[in-house]
Structures are given as C-alpha cells and as structure tokens.
Amino acid sequence: MRLRPLVVLLALFATACGGSTDSGADTPSSASGDSAGVVTVDTRFGPVQVEGTPKRVVALGWSDAEAALALGVQPVGVSDWMAFGGKGVGPWAESLYTETPQILGTMELDYEAVAALQPDLILNTRSDNDQAKHDKLSQIAPTIGAPKDVVTYGTTWQQQIEMVGKALGKDAEAKKITEDLNAKFAANKKFDGKSAVVGSYFDGKFGAYVSGDARVDFLKAIGFTPKAEVESLATGTFFVDVSAEQLNLFDADFTVIFPIGADTAPIKQHPVLSGIPSAKDGRMLVMEDKTLVSAFSSGSTLGVAHALDKAVPQFQEILKVG
Structure with missing residues (x-):
C-alpha cells in the first residue's frame, strides 16, 4: 500500500507503531547510564550515547517537541508535523514555551538549518525510520531515533517519553508522566466489549487506522476492540485505504471519523457512509473540532491527556455509557 504524503504527515499516531500497544502494556525501549555522566539510549540504529x-x-520527530516540553525542556528547533504554526506544538502545549523555537522542515529537512542551531541533542523518535537521514543527523549531534521493531511513525507515546526522558537525564520525570497518564486511561476505561473503527477522509478518499496507530491504541486503552475486518487489512503500516465499495467496513459499535484538510460536509453527506448502521443509529462521531482532532492524533502525552478530557465525554454521550 502506498501512503499519500499528506496522510503520512497528518496521520499519529502513530501513533500510531510496531504492533498493538495498549496503555500500560508497552515494553519501553531500553537505556542505561554510567557514573561518568553518559547515558546510552538503544534505538533501531544502535546505541546512542x-x-x-x-x-x-x-525536536524533529512527530510530537518529540511536546515530549521534551512535558519534561520541562524547550527545544530550540522543531518540525511542525501537524501544521500548528506558531511554536509548532498543539495549543495544549504552547504555554510551556517562553521563547518561540525555529520551525524546521518535516519530510524535506534542511540539514544546514538544523546544524546552524548548534544542537547538542536531536530527537527523532517518531519518524520515517530512514537510515540515511539518521546518519546525516548523527554527524550534527547525538540523534535519538525510533526504538527497534516499530513501523514508520510508529513509536508509542510510552516509548517516546521514556526515550526522551532518558536522553535528557529526566528518567524519574518521564516515569511519573507515564504512570499518571496510564492512571488517566484506566479511569476512562468505560467501553469494554464494544468494537470501534477510526478513519479519516482526505483528498476525496477514505482510510482507516489500525493497531499501532495512536488513535486506535487510544481507543483500545479505554476498552474498545478494533474491528477485526479492518485489522486484517494491515500490511505493516498504521493506515489502510478504504475504497467506496468498502465503506461498510466503517460500521462498528462505534465509528470515529474526521477530515484532513477539508470540512466535514463530504463525510456527513456521503450517501454510502451515511447509510451504514452506526451512522443511521447515531453511533458515528464525525469530529469537527480541529484542536480535538489534533490532540486525538498527536500521540504525545500532553495531547493524549487533552483528548481524554475532551473526547471521552463525547464518546459516552453517543454510546450512552456512564
């Protein structure tokens, strides 16, 4: 399957991921330190000191800047994957900056611009897993790439905060963030036994996310079960195209769908999609709040916490779950 470039840019995450990872169920990437003030972080490209x-x-990887901010560190340069503008992070994280960072490229990276910032650490934990890119960045500064055995843009929020925390010398803070967010997920685990599908509409086409994507893993962590027929389409990526003839795949106990780079009218007015049972029965949520869509898709600890606060009440109202 060929992912369209903007779908890659705007689609978590994810989370998206090297297979399904429920909140609290990850095996974080390993890292170690020594008494000389050197830490070693294991990545798919080998150990990085x-x-x-x-x-x-x-911070170049998807939501790496938010991971650093959550740990009290303000990156001097960021890649704005979700086109937030401004400081390159979601509105739930902007206030953690006291100075505006330089916005860098995403798919097309200007290595000279990165080098000009004179970094002593580069974060690229959720990325395209490109060896050549990693090698170039490593010539500039120690670069923390993705953990082993994850698909493109597949690092989970648990792996990301653990790796970034280790690299920044903030292991304890990272552990506390993970514990707190796991507890928040547990408190919102209200949808056991219900199936779910999450998808998007882009450039006149529909697609669905699969386990390993941040949005699907978010739903799993609060009790939903991904629809098996959608999961079976996965081919080592976090997103699968869904043709007009396959739109019945979006039917489940609960359906979440949102537009990318468009408004919601094409989704709401689609003659086939509006006729599936979950749509007719009012069990389909078309996300219209762009900030919430971004938080739900962010795969960052800060964005995910925001989505839990704002999205779960909507899920409960639609499904009549207390």
Whole structure:
C-alpha cells in the first residue's frame, strides 16, 4: 500500500507503531547510564550515547517537541508535523514555551538549518525510520531515533517519553508522566466489549487506522476492540485505504471519523457512509473540532491527556455509557 504524503504527515499516531500497544502494556525501549555522566539510549540504529545534560535540543520527530516540553525542556528547533504554526506544538502545549523555537522542515529537512542551531541533542523518535537521514543527523549531534521493531511513525507515546526522558537525564520525570497518564486511561476505561473503527477522509478518499496507530491504541486503552475486518487489512503500516465499495467496513459499535484538510460536509453527506448502521443509529462521531482532532492524533502525552478530557465525554454521550 502506498501512503499519500499528506496522510503520512497528518496521520499519529502513530501513533500510531510496531504492533498493538495498549496503555500500560508497552515494553519501553531500553537505556542505561554510567557514573561518568553518559547515558546510552538503544534505538533501531544502535546505541546512542548522550553526554552531560543537553542544553540545545532540536525536536524533529512527530510530537518529540511536546515530549521534551512535558519534561520541562524547550527545544530550540522543531518540525511542525501537524501544521500548528506558531511554536509548532498543539495549543495544549504552547504555554510551556517562553521563547518561540525555529520551525524546521518535516519530510524535506534542511540539514544546514538544523546544524546552524548548534544542537547538542536531536530527537527523532517518531519518524520515517530512514537510515540515511539518521546518519546525516548523527554527524550534527547525538540523534535519538525510533526504538527497534516499530513501523514508520510508529513509536508509542510510552516509548517516546521514556526515550526522551532518558536522553535528557529526566528518567524519574518521564516515569511519573507515564504512570499518571496510564492512571488517566484506566479511569476512562468505560467501553469494554464494544468494537470501534477510526478513519479519516482526505483528498476525496477514505482510510482507516489500525493497531499501532495512536488513535486506535487510544481507543483500545479505554476498552474498545478494533474491528477485526479492518485489522486484517494491515500490511505493516498504521493506515489502510478504504475504497467506496468498502465503506461498510466503517460500521462498528462505534465509528470515529474526521477530515484532513477539508470540512466535514463530504463525510456527513456521503450517501454510502451515511447509510451504514452506526451512522443511521447515531453511533458515528464525525469530529469537527480541529484542536480535538489534533490532540486525538498527536500521540504525545500532553495531547493524549487533552483528548481524554475532551473526547471521552463525547464518546459516552453517543454510546450512552456512564
């Protein structure tokens, strides 16, 4: 399956991921330290050593900037994957910046611009897993790539915060963030036994996310079960195209769908999609709040926490779950 470039840019995440990962069920990437002030973070590209406490951090991976901000570190340069503008992070995280970072490229990266920021650490934990790109970045500064055995843009929020925390010398803070967010998921686990499908509409086409994507893993962590027929279409990626003839695949106990780069009218007015049982029965949520769509898709600890607060009440209202 060939992913369209903008779908890759705007589709978590994810979360998206190296297979399904429920909240609290991850085996985080391993890392170790020594008494000389050097930590070693294991990545898919091999072990990466980080000396001392990084002061100038460049965050290139999907939501890496938000992971650093959650740990109290302000990156000097960020890749704005979700086109937030401004400081390159979601509105739930902007206030954690006191100075505006330099916005860098995403798919097309300007290595000279990265080098000009004189980083002592580069974060690229949720990315395209490209070896050549990693090698170029590593010539500039120690670069923390994705953990082993994850698909493109597949690092989970648990793996990301653990790796970033280790690289920044903030293991305890990262562990506390993980524990708190796991507890928040547990408190919102209200949908056991219900099936779910999450999808998007882009450029006149529909697609669905599968386990390993941040949105699907979010739903799993609050009790939903991904629809088996959609899961069976996965081919080592987090997203599958759904043709007009397959739109019945979106039918489940609960359906979540949102537009990318468009309004919701084509979704709401689609003659086939509006006729599936979950749509006719009022069990389909078409997400219209762009901030909520971004938080739901972010795969960052800060964005996910925001989505739990704002999305779960909507899910409960639609499904009449207390």
